[in-house]
Amino acid sequence: MSEQLSPSPSLICETILQQIERGLFSTQSKRLPSERELSEIFNASRLTVKHALLELEAQGVIYRKERRGWFLAS
């Protein structure tokens, strides 16, 4: 990640999409890192990360299992 402060949800969306395309984040379980881990990775608050995840969910890229985590839709 760059040193940029306060990344926007859409920037986080883009970056996550790129990582997905590159095969990162896709382990056997296809689970994404937790919201807390993503917060640290992107140097953003959980709220901002959540907004990005909701955006990707709306795009159908990922889906959510309540209190279980976020997973790749493919």
Added chain:
Amino acid sequence: MSEQLSPSPSLICETILQQIERGLFSTQSKRLPSERELSEIFNASRLTVKHALLELEAQGVIYRKERRGWFLAS
């Protein structure tokens, strides 16, 4: 803390009480009042206050944490 695993709630209680008596758990904040509060304190517009804060930042007296507020540099 001792090396004991899984301390009982009452042991934790005791330890917390001791720490409170010793004055621990009290930290010192070096945060300045918010820009809005400073505006009211000085009866000045927020723009004027901002100019003053930027001046102090340039002098190295205070620094800014993005969206977190202003803090003493020392």
Added chain:
Amino acid sequence: MSEQLSPSPSLICETILQQIERGLFSTQSKRLPSERELSEIFNASRLTVKHALLELEAQGVIYRKERRGWFLAS
């Protein structure tokens, strides 16, 4: 503060500097570490820590602010 309206930025600068020198703007927090931190400090589960905190609350030593944390009662 004087009664003067619309003080200049430099006057505000001066005043803030004086307050800093006098030690104002430093407040004392009476907040306890978060439940997660206490769990790590005591190497105990969050449930155990919670029981200890509830005990201390019953003793009137600490009190809770909903979703804000635990604070010393004194």
Added chain:
Amino acid sequence: MSEQLSPSPSLICETILQQIERGLFSTQSKRLPSERELSEIFNASRLTVKHALLELEAQGVIYRKERRGWFLAS
């Protein structure tokens, strides 16, 4: 308002709807109180209030003028 802590967005929605039906909030301008005022009225954070307002916007009850405020749709 009751003494209830941490009201949910949907509870705030209901209450605002009732107030609208009773003709409160509807002055000549049909403008709602500011998000900050609503936060104080409902003893909730701005974020929670915002969620309630977005819900009412989705229902078509109110609409938003960017950086101007919230207004009754009728």
Added chain:
DNA sequence: GTGGTCTAGACCACA
């Protein structure tokens, strides 16, 4: 002096 947006951090319900 508004809404827009973000931070850092709580506690909670649940698995």
Added chain:
DNA sequence: GTGGTCTAGACCACC
């Protein structure tokens, strides 16, 4: 040890 949700409070762009 996750996501769900909320708090209190920032700064910002704009009116």
